[in-house]
Amino acid sequence: MLDLRNIRSQFPALAATTPDGRPIVHADAPGGTQVPESVIAAIGGYLRAGNANAHGDYERSRATDALCADVRRSAAAFLGAEAEGVVFGPNMTTLSFHFAAALGPQLRPGDRIVCTRLDHDANVAPWLALAERTGAHVDWIDLDPATGTLDVSSLRVDRATRVIAFPAASNALGTVVDPAPLVDAARSVGAITFLDAVHAAPHVPVDRRGMGVDVVVCSPYKFFGPHAGILAADPELLARLTPPRVRPAPDAGPERWQTGTAAFEAIAGVGATLVYLGGVGMAAIGAHERSLTRRFLTGLHALPAVRLHGPPGSDGRTPTFAVTIDGHAPADVTARLAAEGIYTWAGHYYAVEPMRALGLLDGGGAVRIGFVHYHGDDDVDRVLEALDRLT
Secondary structure, eight states: OOOHHHHHHTOGGGGOBOTTSOBOEETBGGGOOOOOHHHHHHHHHHHHHOOOOSSOSSHHHHHHHHHHHHHHHHHHHHHTOOGGGEEEESOHHHHHHHHHHHHGGGOOTTOEEEEETTSOGGGTHHHHHHHHHHTOEEEEEOEETTTTEEOGGGOOOOTTEEEEEEESBOTTTOBBOOOHHHHHHHHHHTOEEEEEOTTTTTTSOOOHHHHTOSEEEEOGGGTTSOSOEEEEEOHHHHHHSOOOOOTTSOSSSGGGGOOSSOOHHHHHHHHHHHHHHHHHOHHHHHHHHHHHHHHHHHHHHTOTTEEEESOSSSTTBOSEEEEEETTBOHHHHHHHHHHTTEEOEEEOTTOHHHHHHTTOGGGTBEEEEEOOTTOOHHHHHHHHHHHHHHO
């Protein structure tokens, strides 16, 4: 069980209220979560103690080196990976494009890359660009619009398949993806698996080695940390590839993959984020969020004018919901909710392929409502009551 009052007290932003004194409901969590005080303090503490570049022969530089090594180990533990395979970057999108660029020399015309219709575009656009550069062909795993799940029967691989890229969970629909059939298919033909865990990381455990995937990418600002990116890969895979880099970059190790000077204050924040999550526990987070999910879905069933897009039940999903309301454009809905102190999102949220598959892309997308572990029943009820007033 979570001590929700204690958890909420650790997030300064959650104390904000509307002009008439109502608490703000940050139901825009899938676009970026709020940050606990410990993370804010870690970022400021690094800068207050003295900003220093890495690998210098003086105390503050050695402290930066120790910080990076420590957070790299923590990130590896969080993602079920090896520390020597953890690469820090500005965001997941940049890291994905960077990895795809390094993979380019390995591909030839006629090779195949598999993407999904469920993915955020950061796990689609890099592969489309790679295919265009190399003459490779992009195959697709289709989305079942009725259930919001991948139609794994549409997956086709052969000896020309080089990459299978897929999400751990959908940032648009909340769908959690079973990696096993995709990993098995990739292994059968020697393809690389590239897992986007951006949306999954705040909600469910991510285990690179346990899942059997080669590369995992995520964004700490989606799990209560600063704006940054993490790539965790099989170290042997990273060693086989040659990323674009400056000549003084190391010849081996994860820093070989990091372009320029890292944001060390952000890395300090990532370390504090992982400490915070370790203290709360992913099992407790999962149990609490399942309760929120059941409550929200039960409430939606009583609102016939509100249509849910994605998994209809509480199993196999995160507490992220894409909805449309009869007679209301998504952007109008989010504006009305914002006026009541409820922050949500409208549009496609960079999930271009899912919105196209659902037939929503050209009609303004959908309203995205997302909860995380610092939300409570009162937040869920506030959103449901506001939706009811719109209908």
